[in-house]
Amino acid sequence: MARRPAPGTRDRILRVASGLFQRHGVRAIGLQQVIDETGLGKSLLYREFSSKDELVGAWLRASDAAWWTKVEAELRRHDGDPARQMLAIVELTLEIARSPDFHGCVFYNTASEFRDAEHPGRREARAHLERMRERLRSLARAAGAEAPEELADALMLLMGGVYVSTSVLGPTGPAAAALASARTLIEAHCQAPAGDSRLPR
Amino acid sequence: MARRPAPGTRDRILRVASGLFQRHGVRAIGLQQVIDETGLGKSLLYREFSSKDELVGAWLRASDAAWWTKVEAELRRHDGDPARQMLAIVELTLEIARSPDFHGCVFYNTASEFRDAEHPGRREARAHLERMRERLRSLARAAGAEAPEELADALMLLMGGVYVSTSVLGPTGPAAAALASARTLIEAHCQAPAGDSRLPR
DNA sequence: GTCTATAGTGCGATAGAC
DNA sequence: GTCTATCGCACTATAGAC
Numbered sequence: 366m367a368r369r370p371a372p373g374t375r376d377r378i379l380r381v382a383s384g385l386f387q388r389h390g391v392r393a394i395g396l397q398q399v400i401d402e403t404g405l406g407k408s409l410l411y412r413e414f415s416s417k418d419e420l421v422g423a424w425l426r427a428s429d430a431a432w433w434t435k436v437e438a439e440l441r442r443h444d445g446d447p448a449r450q451m452l453a454i455v456e457l458t459l460e461i462a463r464s465p466d467f468h469g470c471v472f473y474n475t476a477s478e479f480r481d482a483e484h485p486g487r488r489e490a491r492a493h494l495e496r497m498r499e500r501l502r503s504l505a506r507a508a509g510a511e512a513p514e515e516l517a518d519a520l521m522l523l524m525g526g527v528y529v530s531t532s533v534l535g536p537t538g539p540a541a542a543a544l545a546s547a548r549t550l551i552e553a554h555c556q557a558p559a560g561d562s563r564l565p566r
Numbered sequence: 567m568a569r570r571p572a573p574g575t576r577d578r579i580l581r582v583a584s585g586l587f588q589r590h591g592v593r594a595i596g597l598q599q600v601i602d603e604t605g606l607g608k609s610l611l612y613r614e615f616s617s618k619d620e621l622v623g624a625w626l627r628a629s630d631a632a633w634w635t636k637v638e639a640e641l642r643r644h645d646g647d648p649a650r651q652m653l654a655i656v657e658l659t660l661e662i663a664r665s666p667d668f669h670g671c672v673f674y675n676t677a678s679e680f681r682d683a684e685h686p687g688r689r690e691a692r693a694h695l696e697r698m699r700e701r702l703r704s705l706a707r708a709a710g711a712e713a714p715e716e717l718a719d720a721l722m723l724l725m726g727g728v729y730v731s732t733s734v735l736g737p738t739g740p741a742a743a744a745l746a747s748a749r750t751l752i753e754a755h756c757q758a759p760a761g762d763s764r765l766p767r
Numbered sequence: 768g769t770c771t772a773t774a775g776t777g778c779g780a781t782a783g784a785c
Numbered sequence: 786g787t788c789t790a791t792c793g794c795a796c797t798a799t800a801g802a803c
Binding site: 568569570596597598608609612617618 | 772773
């Protein structure tokens with residue numbers, strides 16, 4: 366009788382590919398390495414993903430989903446305080462950037478490796494960043510910022526800077542100034558007339 | 567007697583390689599493409615650069631030199647006003663990021679393509695960023711910032727963010743908020759007691 | 768397994784300055 | 786004609802996509 370496909374094959378490939386792509390970059394990794402490390406056969410990989418590009422796209426979609434799970438959990442801890450929620454997102458990026466095997470934001474990295482706008486890697490990166498921008502905008506509006514779009518964008522720049530700077534100069538590089546910078550920006554945009562908009566230190 | 571070596575060969579290779587590497591990334595470009603586009607022979611390329619890695623290093627060194635030429639020219643236009651000089655550097659990165667064929671900061675891009683700390687691409691990227699950080703620190707000190715290192719780092723993050731964000735979302739993305747953000751940060755750090763530290767709009 | 772691409776080597780042919 | 790810079794091509798070895 367025919368053997369049934371083992372469940373979780375796709376996830377296994379995705380997990381292995383994710384580790385290798387993050388650590389070394391996509392172009393530096395051959396599918397052979399992915400196959401070797403999964404212990405699966407070549408045919409199985411090509412059954413799940415019709416090409417390397419598609420695997421890259423699927424990897425970034427999974428990364429995006431994992432990110433939002435973390436973010437929304439974090440936001441729930443500061444419900445009703447959108448200014449604090451924006452800061453929490455910055456804190457989350459810092460925590461990620463400080464993790465032991467950090468090698469840069471997978472979305473920025475992958476976009477930089479694939480310049481063609483139609484490449485799944487770039488498409489997913491762009492989509493992720495647009496979702497981030499939109500989420501920050503809604504928080505900035507909720508926080509009563511005078512120029513919510515501008516505040517959201519300022520935080521996007523800050524977080525992008527945290528990622529790229531940390532990936533080259535490490536967590537003691539410029540990223541060390543990120544929290545203070547975020548507070549300055551949020552407070553400057555959200556100063557209530559009463560002056561009670563100070564974020565916790 | 568003998569045929570003279572053609573002058574400018576090295577520069578020609580460097581110019582062509584620079585264009586291709588910037589546009590497509592280093593790993594996406596084969597030396598054959600560089601050779602084809604220069605119209606030179608393979609042997610000549612290998613006489614000037616003993617390996618692709620070395621070519622990458624030389625390219626980034628040249629890019630670093632070109633950057634500082636631009637920066638110091640810009641700084642001279644605001645001599646004696648270090649706060650304005652910091653803003654001028656941010657303006658310069660914005661101008662570069664807005665140029666028609668911008669594909670991200672070559673230093674961040676190359677560092678993301680080569681994770682090995684010993685790779686010439688990564689070494690030069692790191693060196694470039696450290697020089698930038700130091701230059702900004704000296705300006706922040708000269709401007710009398712209360713926490714000059716922190717201000718310098720905040721601007722580093724901002725500029726890094728401008729580059730990566732523009733390379734994916736274009737100049738109408740978050741980078742549009744960069745100038746306002748820079749002003750907020752510089753003013754917050756350099757407020758003179760007399761309150762006369764406002765930057766020109 | 769197949770086919771393509773790539774880094775890097777080496778050499779004969781040729782072009783051009785004297 | 787002589788001499789050398791440089792081209793163009795052939796070649797190896799390795800790796801990658803599929």
